[in-house]
Amino acid sequence: MSASAPTDELVRATLNTVADPCSIAANARLGLSDMGMVRRWTYEESTGHLHLTLCVTTPGCTMVAIFAPQAEEALLKLAGVRSVEVEIERSGFWTEADISDSGRAMLAQRRARPRGRAQAWREAKTPAQHG
Secondary structure, three states: OOOOOOOOHHHHHHHHHOEEEHHHHHHOOOEEEHOOOEEEEEOOOOOOOEEEEEOOOOOOOOOHHHHHHHHHHOOOOOOOEEEEEEEEEEEOOOOOHHHHHHHHHHHHHHHHHHOOOHHHHHHHHOOOOOO
């Protein structure tokens, strides 16, 4: 691999700048790499073409229309990358086991934070108070 070819570390770091929309909705932002959505990638040095295979967190995920173009745009900024193709793997299924160690640490840290007032209020109420 030449000096201009992207490294695995660089590609995965770049893909971590693209957030999984479901993680944002859960208030625990994780990038595509840390979420474990990056299955594989290849780079053809002679053409500068990078082929990326991602998975989705659920079979009916509609958010792929948001994050796949964002991944393509981010990867096109890398030196030596002239074109990007993003493929969505539909045969395999994502599980929580796919989350990276750093992603797990971020989630644990998020879950350890004090909850918002609305959540604390709901937890403080006993069943008899829901009247």
